[in-house]
Amino acid sequence: MREVVQFSTGNVGQHALKAIIGRPDLELVGVHAASPNKVGRDAAELCGLSEPTGIVATDDIDALIALGPDCVVYTAQAETRPVEAIEQLTRMLAAGIDVVGSSMVWLVPPGQADEWLRGPLEKACREGNSSLYVNGIDPGYSGDTEVYSALSLVTRAESIIVQEIFDYANYDDFEFTGKSMGFGLTADEEKPMLFLPGVLTTMWGGPVRNIAERLGIELDEVRQRIEPWYADKTIECTMCTVEPGGMAAVRFAVEGVRDGEPVISMEHITRLTADAATDWEYPPDGKPGVHRVVVEGDPRVELNTHVSDPVLDVTAAGCVSTAARAVNAIDFVCRAPAGLIALEDIPPTEMIRGLMW
Ligand SMILES: NC(=O)c1ccc[n+]([C@@H]2O[C@H](COP(=O)([O-])OP(=O)(O)OC[C@H]3O[C@@H](n4cnc5c(N)ncnc54)[C@H](OP(=O)(O)O)[C@@H]3O)[C@@H](O)[C@H]2O)c1
Structure with missing residues (x-):
């Protein structure tokens, strides 16, 4: 039995919390809440369960550390506040x-990852003889597990395309996803973070370079491309309202190039409504989202992963899967040697233990 603290209960965290409460091999011992209206509330309430757990949320990190848990599941928004997040993690x-x-x-x-991020985290791992593992559905599954599954079926690969094609209409994250991608902004307004040179290659270049390294090939360059689509009518969605002329879809990719050709590409096609950018690719079979890997080779392999839920929308189902990528690794990470753990360090079957009860 692993004693676990859940750190934050946002889009991903609420599903991690629900999973921890439900699993017989994990015991919830604490919950962190940053929002004042969540502090003091029972964990069950914060993830939509009816039976109280007796564990109430706190914003006191020292008190959570003092509980001496085996593991913390950290799903707080971090990319918008990296300095504070590194301080909390270390x-x-x-x-x-x-x-x-x-x-x-x-x-x-x-x-x-860059040294400014790795350095302090590796040092903290050495000091505490502890380990850190970060993953999700994208980046994560689509650029590692799904790619390796497809590559395991070929005798020779010519190119690899990883795609996320998703409708983000119900994704409740304007603060980071919405603003950084520039949804709602017109072509004349200041470019959002995602459009700035080097940002895409920082976010998705890592998985591209990692695949190249695992394949044992040299890339000549890792480059990015990005294309906005502007609405011709008002679009209402959870994240924001897009007025006519505002960006309502975006297509972008990071490409690993060899001999002038992209051989490893990670592409995103993100819409705020199915009516946006109708010339661009859609998920197959009328589905609202797909994580796809296409390997051109001997033979050609195409894997289309669809997550769904009878109640939750597709982006929320993706957040459940992102939570799963972290929670399912708890037992292994608790036994792992100190340091930063990569997906490739974890035998796949280590992450299915405890899932069926
Ligand atoms: N790789 C993937 O596939 C994938 C997919 C989705 C998300 N992510 C990543 O996972 C993380 C969580 O995403 P999300 O969509 O769940 O985010 P979110 O709902 O926007 O935010 C998560 C939580 O961050 C907490 N928070 C905000 N400011 C804080 C502060 N100053 N100190 C401590 N906590 C603070 C809040 O906690 P309270 O609720 O306690 O107030 C909030 O609920 C992000 O870093 C995101 O990039 C990765």
């Missing part, structure tokens, strides 16, 4: 607590 790691999570997407994969 405190827990240096105290000897293992951490799994979805935050700090630059750590997927950790070997490609």
Whole structure:
């Protein structure tokens, strides 16, 4: 039985919390809440369960560390406040607590992350003899597990395309996703973060370089392309309202190039409504989203992954899967040697233990 603290209950965290409460091999011992209206509330209430757990949310990180949990599941928004998030993570790691999570997407994969991020985290892991593992559905599954599954079916690969094609209409994250992608902005307004040179290659270049390294090939360059689509009518969605002339879809990719050709591409087609950018590709069979890998080779392989739920919308189902990528690794990460753990360090069957009860 692993004693676990859930850190934050946002889009991803609420599903991690629900999973921890439900699993017989994990025991919830604490919950962190940053929002004042969540502090003092029972964990069950914060993830939509009816039976109280007796564990109430706190914003006191020292009190959570003092509980001495085996592991913290860290799903707080981190990319908008990296300095504070590194400080929180290093405190827990240096105290000897293992951490799994979805935050700090630059750590997927950790070997490609910049020194400003790796350095302090590795130092804290050494101090506390602890380990940190970060993964999700994208970045994460689509650029590692799904790619490796497709490649395992070919004798020779010519190119790899990884795609996320999603309708984000119901994704409740304007603060980071909405603003950084520039949804709602007109062509004349200041360019959002995602459009700035080097931002895409920082976010998704890591998985591209990681695949190249695992394949044992040299890339000549890793480049980015990005294309906005502007609405011709008002679009209402959870994230924001897009007025006519505002951006309502975006297509972008990071490409690993060899001999002038993109051989490893990670592409996103993100719409706020199915009516946006109708010339661009859609998920197959009328589905609202897909994580797809296409390997051109001997033979050609195409894997289309669809997550769904009878109640939740497709982006929320993706958040459940992102939570799963972290929670399912808890037991392994608690046994792993100190340091930053990559997906490739974890035998696949280690992450299915405890799922069926
Ligand atoms: N790789 C993937 O596939 C994938 C997919 C989705 C998300 N992510 C990553 O996972 C993380 C969580 O995403 P999300 O959509 O769940 O985010 P979110 O709902 O926007 O925010 C998560 C939580 O961050 C907490 N928070 C905000 N400011 C904080 C602060 N100053 N100190 C401590 N906590 C703070 C809030 O906690 P309270 O609720 O306690 O107030 C909030 O609920 C992000 O870093 C995101 O990039 C990765």
